[in-house]
Amino acid sequence: MSAVRTLPAIEEVWSWLAEVPDPEIPVISLVDLGIIRDVAYEGETLVVTVTPTYSGCPATSIINLDIEQALRDHGVEALRLERRISPPWTTDWISAEGREKLRAYGIAPPIDGTAADGRLIQRARRLAGAADLSIACPRCGSTRTERVSQFGSTPCKASYRCAECLEPFDYFKCI
């Protein structure tokens, strides 16, 4: 008599994935980050679909290993990871909970709808009739902050500095 195996429910798999931290920003999970696009069964094989944040992000392969390890630890045997690039990942998919965790960790969360669109900065500012967006310092809350560089310690972040408390900080830039 062969043992009857029950496949874990999809919701249960999501809850396991919600425990897997992002390797570079371990305060948020892969689910918070919005990069798990689908969890489904194909027959008895669990298929997890993942989208990369930035196309060259070096964490991508580590993320796949971490997902595989976590699901194996929960007893999943037949597993396949798929990569999906469309629609492209956007910071709009970071959960509200994830944003709060980022702020508490010292990374200013993204302000939706502010991704670069290729318009030249000066022209875009003229068109918008606005100065720089106010990004609040995650330490003291001041909006007297300035951009040091549009690029930061990982592909998804920009470097900022607070003019009030003088601390440098990361901003999770929109894409």
Next chain:
Amino acid sequence: MGALEASVDRASLFEFALRMGDNTLILGHRVSEWCGHSPVLEEDIALANTALDLIGQTQMWLGLGGEIEGKGRTADSLAYLRDAAAFRNLLLVERPNGDFGQTLMRQFLFDAWHLDMLKALERSADSRVAEIAAKAGREVAYHLERSSDLVIRLGDGTDESHRRMQAALDDLWPYTGEMFLADAVDAAMAEAGIAPDPASLKPHWQAVIGEVMGEATLTVPDSGYSHKGGKRGVHTEHLGYILADLQFLQRAYPGAKW
């Protein structure tokens, strides 16, 4: 959801994927040469991130190329095991880095073309091409924002930075025309609705260049002369040196992994 394969011959589509992927591979490698050598830490990080985006985009384009070719070649084997004559990048991206100003000027001239090209490719009749373009375009929008900002700051900066930026523009200008020259592959792509006619991108590119150079107080050369050949595998002497560096490990230790 299957890829919508437009009716075009496989060889032309393969060539097109190589052109896109070789541009990002060679420029990504060039930019990565700055790692640890930039004038300030923030710029070192920005250059490394730009290079990383370009290498990531290379994996998508050359991965698609290998899939189209159907002979079992992967993004890695296409990057590491082809010789210079099989590379299809624009001559512009293999130009030496020069000083920081030359590197930025090359980046800006390329970014302004690259973003418009990717935006046009988002409407490609081949859904695989459209998906890669949509992904890459978001990253390239940040590249253009940075490179245009810095070209303006350095062009309209000190006498020394102005002089160097004008010299960079004069030096690189004859390498920009190749972006807009069509050959039989481009014609086949445009006919099938896979990619735009390269010449159609020129008016907007010129407008962007004109606006930025105006703000940067730099003078756009009036020469219309174009060096060309990269798209069909006729390269400058610089590409061989790049490949010697880029491919050494896989050539010396075939199949090495870590």
